[in-house]
Amino acid sequence: MSSEFGKILKVSIFGQSHGEGIGVVINGLPPGETLDLDAIDAFMRRRAPGRSPLSTPRQEADKPEFIAGLLGNVTCGAPLCALIRNRDTRSGDYEQLRDVPRPGHADYPATIRYKGAQDLRGGGHFSGRLTAPLCIAGAICLQLLAKRGIFIGAHIAAVADIDDDPLPEQDLNEEFLQRISTKSFAVINDAAGEKMQQAILAAANDEDSVGGIIECCAINFPAGIGNPMYEGLDNRLAQAIFGIPAIKGLEFGSGFAGSRLRGSANNDPWILQDGKVRTTSNHHGGILGGLSSGMPLVYRVAVKPTPSIAKTQQSVSLSRQENTPLSIKGRHDPCIVPRAIPCLEAVTAIVLLDLLLEQ
Amino acid sequence: MSSEFGKILKVSIFGQSHGEGIGVVINGLPPGETLDLDAIDAFMRRRAPGRSPLSTPRQEADKPEFIAGLLGNVTCGAPLCALIRNRDTRSGDYEQLRDVPRPGHADYPATIRYKGAQDLRGGGHFSGRLTAPLCIAGAICLQLLAKRGIFIGAHIAAVADIDDDPLPEQDLNEEFLQRISTKSFAVINDAAGEKMQQAILAAANDEDSVGGIIECCAINFPAGIGNPMYEGLDNRLAQAIFGIPAIKGLEFGSGFAGSRLRGSANNDPWILQDGKVRTTSNHHGGILGGLSSGMPLVYRVAVKPTPSIAKTQQSVSLSRQENTPLSIKGRHDPCIVPRAIPCLEAVTAIVLLDLLLEQ
Amino acid sequence: MSSEFGKILKVSIFGQSHGEGIGVVINGLPPGETLDLDAIDAFMRRRAPGRSPLSTPRQEADKPEFIAGLLGNVTCGAPLCALIRNRDTRSGDYEQLRDVPRPGHADYPATIRYKGAQDLRGGGHFSGRLTAPLCIAGAICLQLLAKRGIFIGAHIAAVADIDDDPLPEQDLNEEFLQRISTKSFAVINDAAGEKMQQAILAAANDEDSVGGIIECCAINFPAGIGNPMYEGLDNRLAQAIFGIPAIKGLEFGSGFAGSRLRGSANNDPWILQDGKVRTTSNHHGGILGGLSSGMPLVYRVAVKPTPSIAKTQQSVSLSRQENTPLSIKGRHDPCIVPRAIPCLEAVTAIVLLDLLLEQ
């Protein structure tokens, strides 16, 4: 197991959902960078649970304590370690899962992988809670990127069968990205957002859940960053993005829709605009041959409906070797999409900064 | 740049499309494995160009010479190196590209990344031709997996707007996968395949190209292989798959369609079947929490339409700093999807074997 | 910067000497291993300061808190994180060092490397104090190796110009290694040890310091573990061992002395002994071609005299750009050799377990 990614900037996540704490170690941060610790806290609150009827009622402040890597609020070049203590844990909820694996969860394969020794409480190390330390790392990288003029934002492109408006091809600027992604419900079209929230509540009422699609975007990332083949911008993003629980699909630019087009329609013509080389459209999503093109980086991810649902489901008892119904107790998000938004911004920021530092 | 992937089994690709040769170095192959060299050659022919009116007329035998790592046809534990000499190169075709970048290609970002020193001939190191050494590595890994009872196959799920039948949920066996994936046009539904080929030829006649979707599947991969977070089965596959040129999207199991479902519909119930723990459906595509579930691994990739088209396109002259039309000469595939089938089988085989060896 | 080593078992160290805390994250520990936490504490006390007139009077309990990776005292397969809070810190001692670098320390190159932003207090991340989290990781690995029959011990082979007796070629067993290495002063010949301690105290009285040599040994490590070339047993040990501050030399088996011999004298003849293949001598130190031979692993390291001495030394003022005398305040070990013993056992245990897990 290696819960780590990155090459120059290495992010290593530790912790279990209901253990003592969760945290992150970051190797390779540039020294001498002044961090806005309040902005990190604010970013963490965007992911934190218990803030809305749409999310789990578990209460966690998720305020990181910085153990190492800072002198005051300045990076000192040593590995940064940030720690979050777990507080509102109710471990009794989870004991039956050692015998009866939940559909859509890693319980069964983890039992084989870890010979039954894994921490099942709250999903253990597999829990979405582990995206909190990821967001600490991301919040730091977002600040370092912003100083270099690079901005990242994301919106809820779909929940269930309701779609948000697409990202505008023009006017993708810092202000727009900031405004959309920090909304309490991060959509471009608020009427669509209203319907999405109703769909989430309806699912919750039915003891069920819904999934959705998130679209993420980075602007002003310079051209020519990345590598061909296996260490490219897309490869590195893909490896890291599938580390966020519930992500089951990823497409860059026109993605699956683009595979239906002809080359003449999907190719993005080059033009000179104000002395800069750009493309007139962005079907390539800012990546060509593993390298950044200088156009906005745009990708979409498919988020599966939360597998933890209260509704009775079919499973097996591993000890009795028989089929058995399962009702999952515990507190869960009926839709994880809104809280996944900052996670995708985080992972994108980490990968982009890592690639920038590699050049 | 690092044109390498894998952890225990490391695959390192070298070469440029019109250079002296292309090849692969593989570290970490188990010792004492007898290889069927004829089967490797047969696998290579599935990817080789010049075999059909649907592909580039460039003639390359693509028969690997084994420089190291074998004693006779048995792996000796030392790094394996296989080399393919380039033969049918026409480098004069490519000189204008140093000034006028092709839409949909990496020419422009590569010029920045490599300060203009990159080998542009035939796409250089960015060329799809570099999937030939990948296929050597894949052909070897496929044989090692087959000895362990694991089989991989893929089919053309779509070309342009024409869809093949989906993979059957039942009866996914070695014989079926083998039969479909080695067809001269790898579809389940031959009538659909006929239409796809017409669409490809129509695009070619229009000096244009089409893209498509490939679905790949692995069976009998044991449960509990992989890791949570960033070194999981999905993460490793994703990193490697986006190393194949023209791949712009990837989804596991129900993927983007699954994100539209409710949890109760997308979750796969566990059951006991003949004493084995299985799921009654496979929306999770064989992966849960980065670990294999024991169900078939199923994923789909979006292949963009070949960016090299004869049709005149819009570009810029970097030297003259002005917009300019571009007509691309050279020999190109009007649709890369059929030849990408063995590449995806190859990359899947490498990642699966690497993860098996890691346990 | 990457304060991490290992391949399957990855050990990542964080912290600064006078920061909030120091700690370690370990990825890749086998699941289901029961740890003896008291034995870990006992091992930590062997390295801890303030226990003897030979070491710094700084008082640190160095008792690790386990944040993640355990369920009770059993490894759960998730990354293990252990934390030690710093307590007895006196940061005021160190401020002048930002301007006047200490001879024999990394102050000056670190100022260039980190643009002056590094944490200088107590040596920051460069401090020998960072071997405490290394010892946590080592104590765990020693337990896992002991369960597999493999034992590691070390002794003080020399302090200044006084030599201990050499390790016996025969009778290198668990009991012997355990007895020697856990002595309060870890020598085979106690009379020599007495002289060494006098030499240390004499140096301390002179506001000076002494260095020495440590010999480390592992028994029962099976033959055939490791790799040729750059990932071998010697390569991995060497990379990790030079991570312990003050180590300036390393030799395996007969080492430098062996380079003076003829091949016929330095070669170790193979014999069958009780049905096992062994060598009659061990000039090769248990390593041949990067692989373990099945004979005891034996190496020696040179530990430089502690560079921090109270005696006035010559240095420069970086701000005033002039030569200046320097008197170092703070609390320091007049000889680091005794406290380095468990550090070498720790690093050896980590590397051996990592290589065992890789096979």
Added chain:
Amino acid sequence: MSSEFGKILKVSIFGQSHGEGIGVVINGLPPGETLDLDAIDAFMRRRAPGRSPLSTPRQEADKPEFIAGLLGNVTCGAPLCALIRNRDTRSGDYEQLRDVPRPGHADYPATIRYKGAQDLRGGGHFSGRLTAPLCIAGAICLQLLAKRGIFIGAHIAAVADIDDDPLPEQDLNEEFLQRISTKSFAVINDAAGEKMQQAILAAANDEDSVGGIIECCAINFPAGIGNPMYEGLDNRLAQAIFGIPAIKGLEFGSGFAGSRLRGSANNDPWILQDGKVRTTSNHHGGILGGLSSGMPLVYRVAVKPTPSIAKTQQSVSLSRQENTPLSIKGRHDPCIVPRAIPCLEAVTAIVLLDLLLEQ
């Protein structure tokens, strides 16, 4: 097995001594660097066998063919691959070794590691012949370093019990290093060199061999390059250096001798000299805390006497499970030290360039 090292600049070695060929793949070379291919050939000749009565009579031109990574003689940014065909192979010499392992060689542990499938001919992948591709990589890196003002040289510090003069502390300049290291017998004191050569010939006459010590030096490497703990200048060098067969010891600066000194004698005082921060002595060998100090990098390695000797030795028959005498046939160097000189320069150049590129 991973016959690879480096982080940004990755060097991967392949081949067996008597296989089709040997070679190297280098990822991460800067693009646009013009190489002097004749200088590479000249460097290769310094390592090549068959040039003197002191070395094996095996005749190998060792002229590399560049398969990839160059356009003409300019690096294009793609992985560089260079290949050397093996020519003068006599494989029949080695067959008995599958049963009777040679003392001082990896035959026995390799048989366990590779289940008997390893290529034994000429030592296979364990052969010193694999330093030829290392030297190709090193020759390239030496050129790139020289353009940046950094020069590397080495001399034979000892053969058997005869010592060369030490490196001068002053006047270590490019001209001196170049002159010494390219001598046909690379010593500072030619009278000592004469005695060394007599000792080598005497050993050869006795069907025996001798070892020695090599001292290597790099000048003008800037201060502040490297990392604390496990990715430092010393750690990286150590990992790579022990990849050269027959190296059994390594010490930086005053090394083992320094461990006998007091801190006040071993510390190197800082001074300002011509406006530059330097030390008045160089016991630290140019490395402090894993970082370069700006002073010359100086290290010494212990080279064991060639284990292949014609003299009859004691071994075992693995098949018959009995002790048996062994006479080794084949062609061998009575002393490998002279031919190891360029290998150490090579490995040093690779590590230094890698660290420079990482900053």
